[in-house]
Amino acid sequence: MNIAALHSPAAAPRQPGAREPFGMHLRHWRQRRRLSQLDLAQEAEVSTRHLSYVETGRAAPSREMVLRLAERLDVPLRERNALLVAAGFAPMYRQRGLDDPALAAARRAVDLVLKGHEPYPALAVDRHWNLVAHNALVPLLMAGAAPELLKPPINVLRLSLHPDGIAPKIANLVQWRAHLLERLLQQVAATGDATLQALHDELAAYPIGPPGSEAPAGSSSGELSSVVVPFQLVTPGGLLSFISTTTIFGTPVDVTLQELAVESFFPADAETAAALAALAAAA
Numbered sequence: 001m002n003i004a005a006l007h008s009p010a011a012a013p014r015q016p017g018a019r020e021p022f023g024m025h026l027r028h029w030r031q032r033r034r035l036s037q038l039d040l041a042q043e044a045e046v047s048t049r050h051l052s053y054v055e056t057g058r059a060a061p062s063r064e065m066v067l068r069l070a071e072r073l074d075v076p077l078r079e080r081n082a083l084l085v086a087a088g089f090a091p092m093y094r095q096r097g098l099d100d101p102a103l104a105a106a107r108r109a110v111d112l113v114l115k116g117h118e119p120y121p122a123l124a125v126d127r128h129w130n131l132v133a134h135n136a137l138v139p140l141l142m143a144g145a146a147p148e149l150l151k152p153p154i155n156v157l158r159l160s161l162h163p164d165g166i167a168p169k170i171a172n173l174v175q176w177r178a179h180l181l182e183r184l185l186q187q188v189a190a191t192g193d194a195t196l197q198a199l200h201d202e203l204a205a206y207p208i209g210p211p212g213s214e215a216p217a218g219s220s221s222g223e224l225s226s227v228v229v230p231f232q233l234v235t236p237g238g239l240l241s242f243i244s245t246t247t248i249f250g251t252p253v254d255v256t257l258q259e260l261a262v263e264s265f266f267p268a269d270a271e272t273a274a275a276l277a278a279l280a281a282a283a
Contacts, residue, residue: 022066022087023055029073029083030055032192043072063089076191077255078127095255098132106249106257113247117264119280121242127259128195129157140279141233141240142166156263157184161203171232171239174208179229230268237275241268 030040037055041048046065053059061069066087070080081091098107114122114135121137130153142150146164159165161177170176184200187193231242242265252258267273 020086021057022061022083023057025083025086026055026069028192029070029075029079032189033073035073040069040072044068061087063087067092074190077252077258079191081255093253093255098256098260103254103256106254106260110260110262113262113264119276120265120267121276122262122264123156124260124262125156126256127191127193128199129155131156132260137276137280141235144169155199157199157203161206163207166233167206169234171234172230175229176231177203177206177208231265235275237278238271240272240275242266242272243268 030037035043037051038048041051044051044065050059054061054065063084066083066089067080070083075083077093078095081093084091096103098110110124110133114124114133118135118137121135121141123134123138124132126132142159145159145166146162149159149162149165157180160170161167161173161180167173167177181200181204184196184203188197188200228243231244233240233242244263244265247262247264249257249260267276
């Protein structure tokens with residue numbers, strides 16, 4: 001697995017339905033990536049005229065052409081299947097549950113990453129930020145949230161920003177909320193996922209918090225915020241301050257694995273490290 005950052009191309013027209021013509025799908029992704037027909041033709045090493053014919057439906061693409069265009073457009077695997085179906089071919093990329101025997105090695109890798117990160121919190125989420133797995137520290141940080149927010153599937157972004165979730169305990173709620181919403185917008189731009197857009201709109205409507213809640217007095221977030229956005233949580237044991245990383249599988253050929261991400265939280269100061277060690281020992 002490798003650390004990866006999401007890119008954020010500009011917004012584009014709505015995602016076409018799977019049964020709509022291939023050319024409509026192709027034009028949607030080309031415009032979403034802000035490429036002209038000439039740009040994409042050069043990237044895919046085809047003539048602009050042929051690409052235009054494919055996009056308007058005057059020519060049918062081969063399976064190899066569909067995959068080449070999808071690769072150049074950085075289309076997610078789930079949407080590559082939709083492109084293949086629209087062009088009259090069978091889907092290529094399988095989607096399986098993480099408990100499928102074929103993904104046993106991948107699940108073990110995720111479990112090792114989560115367990116190995118203790119005594120610091122780490123969790124795995126799917127493409128819609130639903131909790132898939134977590135280590136022993138995560139439930140301790142979710143304590144106090146409303147029971148309905150803790151019913152599966154647990155959406156970790158909703159849990160974070162909902163006023164009945166852990167939002168009241170986030171010391172820098174305004175800053176953290178802005179970071180999460182921006183990250184969601186980046187994912188929407190990259191994937192065109194309507195569910196993520198709806199999640200963004202829901203979270204954006206939640207209360208923001210009182211003015212001046214960017215960071216607690218005396219915290220070190222000023223230094224951190226010039227490099228990363230900290231996550232600061234008020235607990236009975238004191239203020240916990242984290243920085244986080246996102247880990248994804250580097251070369252997936254399965255839809256489930258491409259959409260799986262591991263969020264790992266690291267202590268941003270010595271006090272947080274000591275508090276987490278104490279929490280883990282008491283658990």
